[in-house]
Amino acid sequence: MMRFKISLAALVSGLGLVAGAAFASPTCTTEPKSAWxxxxxxxxxxxxxxYRxxxxxxxxxxxxxxxxxxxxxxxxxxxxxxxxxxxxxxENLN
Structure with a gap:
């Protein structure tokens, strides 16, 4: 039973990382805001x-x-x- 709980926790944790990566916004620039x-x-x-x-x-x-x-x-x-x-x-279209 303990092994199942550890495996389940690892699975849920891993899914959270994948979901977080899927919804992360892209990096557009590292230029200072004065250049924007x-x-x-x-x-x-x-x-x-x-766009409207x-x-x-x-x-x-x-x-x-x-x-x-x-x-x-x-x-x-x-x-x-x-x-x-x-x-x-x-661009993500729905």
């Missing part, structure tokens, strides 16, 4: 790319501008942008 586009500049670029109805615009802990909204085709999107260049680093 301003939020206003980035929001303008995002609009020019066709932005529900969330924030800075991630991994050096990205991150949005939740809709792309030009009306598909719900979670997008990470390089804050220095404005380029898309990762």
């Amino acid at each position: 586009l301003t939020e206003a500049q980035m929001k303008e670029k995002i609009a020019e790319m066709g 109805e932005i529900k969330v615009f924030r800075t991630s802990t991994t050096g990205c501008y991150e949005i939740y909204g809709y792309n030009k085709d009306g598909v719900r999107a979670e997008v990470y942008f390089n804050p220095v260049t404005g380029e898309i680093v990762e």
Whole structure:
């Protein structure tokens, strides 16, 4: 019984690590914030790319501008942008 509990604990712990890695945001830049586009500049670029109805615009802990909204085709999107260049680093569509 003790061996089962230890195995179960190891399995649950391992699944937590895998799930955490699957939902981690990408690293976009290590440049200082002084090199970043301003939020206003980035929001303008995002609009020019066709993203709309932005529900969330924030800075991630991994050096990205991150949005939740809709792309030009009306598909719900979670997008990470390089804050220095404005380029898309990762886009997740729902």
